[in-house]
Structure formats: C-alpha cells, structure tokens
Amino acid sequence: MTHEPATPRRFSASTPLEGKIAIPGDKSISHRALMLSALAVGESRVTGLLEGHDVLATAAAMRAMGATIERRDDGEWRIHGVGVGGLLQPREALDMGNSGTSTRLLMGLVATHPITTTFTGDASLSGRPMGRVIDPLSQMGADISASPGANGTKTLPLMVRGLAPATPLTYRLPVASAQVKSAILLAGLNTPGITEVIEPVPTRDHSERMLRGFGADLTVEVDTDGTRHIRIVGEAELKPQTITVPGDPSSAAFFIVAALLVPGSDITIANVGLNPTRAGLIDVLRQMGGNIELIDPREVGGEPVADLRVRHSALKGIAVDPAVAPSMIDEFPILFVAAALAEGRTVTTGLDELRVKESDRIAVMATGLTAIGVRVEESEDGLVIHGSGGDPLAGDATIKGHLDHRICMSFAIAGLVSKAPVTIDDIAPVATSFPNFEALLTELAQ
Ligand SMILES: O=C(O)C1=C[C@@H](OP(=O)(O)O)[C@@H](O)[C@H](O)C1
Numbered sequence: 001m002t003h004e005p006a007t008p009r010r011f012s013a014s015t016p017l018e019g020k021i022a023i024p025g026d027k028s029i030s031h032r033a034l035m036l037s038a039l040a041v042g043e044s045r046v047t048g049l050l051e052g053h054d055v056l057a058t059a060a061a062m063r064a065m066g067a068t069i070e071r072r073d074d075g076e077w078r079i080h081g082v083g084v085g086g087l088l089q090p091r092e093a094l095d096m097g098n099s100g101t102s103t104r105l106l107m108g109l110v111a112t113h114p115i116t117t118t119f120t121g122d123a124s125l126s127g128r129p130m131g132r133v134i135d136p137l138s139q140m141g142a143d144i145s146a147s148p149g150a151n152g153t154k155t156l157p158l159m160v161r162g163l164a165p166a167t168p169l170t171y172r173l174p175v176a177s178a179q180v181k182s183a184i185l186l187a188g189l190n191t192p193g194i195t196e197v198i199e200p201v202p203t204r205d206h207s208e209r210m211l212r213g214f215g216a217d218l219t220v221e222v223d224t225d226g227t228r229h230i231r232i233v234g235e236a237e238l239k240p241q242t243i244t245v246p247g248d249p250s251s252a253a254f255f256i257v258a259a260l261l262v263p264g265s266d267i268t269i270a271n272v273g274l275n276p277t278r279a280g281l282i283d284v285l286r287q288m289g290g291n292i293e294l295i296d297p298r299e300v301g302g303e304p305v306a307d308l309r310v311r312h313s314a315l316k317g318i319a320v321d322p323a324v325a326p327s328m329i330d331e332f333p334i335l336f337v338a339a340a341l342a343e344g345r346t347v348t349t350g351l352d353e354l355r356v357k358e359s360d361r362i363a364v365m366a367t368g369l370t371a372i373g374v375r376v377e378e379s380e381d382g383l384v385i386h387g388s389g390g391d392p393l394a395g396d397a398t399i400k401g402h403l404d405h406r407i408c409m410s411f412a413i414a415g416l417v418s419k420a421p422v423t424i425d426d427i428a429p430v431a432t433s434f435p436n437f438e439a440l441l442t443e444l445a446q
C-alpha cells in the first residue's frame, strides 16, 4: 500500500459565516444507488451522487463485478446493471479504502452470489469489527475467512465464498446497525424465499426505501413496542431507476454547528436530507437553544428534504436522550464541539457504537477536546462535556485525526471558535465524505 505524505491544516478564529451553500449528496444513499443500479437490468441514472472516496470505492467494486458505471460531464452518473444473481467474480481484491458501508453492504451482496471475493482496506477499516456481518451471512451459507483483530474480533482482509442458492434467514439484530441490516437484506435479494431482519431499534431506512423503489417485494411490519420486521422476497428482479440524491445531513451538521457557534453567523444550507432516521442532531441542537429554521420542506428521490437557515445562538448543555443515538450516530463528534461552547454540562450515554467507527470517537474526541482546553469526562459509553458558555476555546494544539473524516472536520470547526489556531495533523481523510468541505467553509467566511 502507498502512503501519501500527511497534509496538516490550521483552522483559526473566524469572521461571521454568511451566505447560502449546497452540500454534496448523501453518502449512505449514494452507496445504495450505485449498488442497486448495478443489480438492475438496464440503465439507471443518478444525479447528486456524492463523489467522495468512500462512494468511489463502491463504484470501483461494482465495476470490478461487471457493472458499467460512467460519469457524464454534466455530473450525471449512468449505470448498466448485471441483474440480481449476475455479479461476476472480481479479478483482484476489492479495496474498500476507509469505507465501512461499502465493505459490509458488499459482503452481503457477494455472500449469495457463486463467487469468491476478497476485501481489503486502509489501517482504520482494517481495525473495524466484521463479525457482525460474518455471523448472519455464514448462517445463510457463505463461507467467510477473516483476519483476527484485537479482543477476538474478526477483521479485514477477509474472503467471502458466496453460496447460491443460499438459505433464507430470520435474524434479530444484536446491535443497532443499518449496515448489518442492509447486508442481510442485500444478501436476501438473491436468496429464494423470504429473508427477515428484526430490528428492535430503528436505524436509517434508506435500503428499505430504495429496494422498494427498484421494485423489490419488501414489507415492513411494526410491533406495538416499535420493533420492525423487514421482509424481502428473494430472487428479486430490480428495475432501473432515475435517482436524485439529497444533500447529506451528516455533512450539513458541520456547517449547522459552525453557524450556531461563530458569533454573527446567518447561513442557509440548501437541500438537506431530513429522513427522520437521520435528523436527530437538529432536534438535539434545538433543545440546546439552537436557531434552526426549516424552509420549504419537500420530497427529493423519495426522501424528505428542506433548506436550513441557521443563526448564531447561545446554547445550553442538556442530557442527550440515548434513544436518539441511532438517528445521529455520525454527528456526535460535532455535537461534542457544540457542547464545548454551551453553557453548563452536556451529558451523553449509550454511545458504545462510537468506539468502532473510523476511530474510537469517544476516546479521540475526549483527548482532542482536552488538548484545546475543554473539561471532559469520559465514560464507557459517552462523554460529559463542561461548556464554556460561549467563550472561545483555548485552541493551540495539533489534533490527530486517526484517518477519521468526522474527527478532522469537527476539530476544524472547533478552530473557528478558538483563541489560538487548531491544527489537524492530516486533512486528507475529509475527502472520503466531503471533498469540498474546506472550499465551502472559505466561501461562508468571506
Ligand atoms: O448504513 C449506512 O449507510 C451507515 C450506517 C451507520 O453505521 P452502522 O450501521 O455501523 O451504525 C453509519 O455510522 C455509517 O456512516 C453509514
């Protein structure tokens, strides 16, 4: 593997953020749009696709398994699929880079095709647990050999020997994970009979929405206690679609918090996806006193969206209800930065999953915030943050990003409200999910 030299970047106290921006397409929806288009028979068209490294890794993998995927000069993507059951054995290992979503969802897809596929990734991805998908996919008949990771976990590199026809499965999710849910549903696409995922805690439902949109027979039944039974009828035939990908709320999050924190700011972020399984951060920031207005709520590509107007606000610390965690799981690093400027304590719990993302986001945020002058207490499953009441942070530190885009962007925003600059040791990971992050920040700060 080649390693680019690190690109450090310094972020300093900002003038008010003003103006209107559009953020790139949703990462979760972009992955799924490529995967399902590559399995449909005929040509699908996708606009607004996120062109970050994670999504490009998915595109490269689908190409390596037989799909034709092209980007036109006007930014539209055209995909000719191979049909469910038609994936070809890739000639080389699939390099998933930094992307957990690509890895886990594609493992599901190939598990029920009669092909052998090897998955590799960068140092961050190679440390992440894969047992959570290996277990159910093995029960369906795939033969998976993984590398041993820390504390008995199974990790990349790994090899999946798929089985077709596979055995349908009824599986109760032991962790709240849209990636595990989606891997099983995608495996179910090419499996005869009904594959069922039982989801006690709801997670992002883009797979369900899009599978239905492509014509799969998928139903969702909700028990009185909220448990969801998601059933897909296998050996599905997918019909090509035209998809418009809405803006990514997880990317918008950095600018929402930046505008709330930098005095005098007033910005509008256009076309932000507000699927209720993703929009938890907005509720939490409003509870903290954030002034966030939804303008022109509408539907794009089967998903609710709106423009967001965000103005500088004095925030108050709160106890964050752990039940909202799945609907804002990737937004905790930037929420911790908001909490660092709030008045009083912000208490978070129930965030064990943050320890197995691109980095251990609880530990890495605790270390970084402490380095820039914030009082933080770390527990097993969360942080308690003592806010400054709106006073600038000390700053004056170099933060290790640990190949984690959300850590890098969170501390970039912290730099905007610090007395002395905050340096990120390597800004490169930001391109996995938000290639024009710095350009948009510069635009708003002018
Ligand atoms: O399904 C998806 O697109 C994602 C699910 C979440 O992961 P988990 O399923 O591991 O919670 C999230 O953190 C990730 O950024 C994207």
Ligand SMILES: C=C(OP(=O)(O)O)C(=O)O
Binding pocket: 054, 098, 099, 100, 101, 102, 330, 357, 358, 406, 433
């Ligand atoms: C956790 C994330 O992504 P992934 O799991 O796809 O690497 C993320 O984008 O914050």
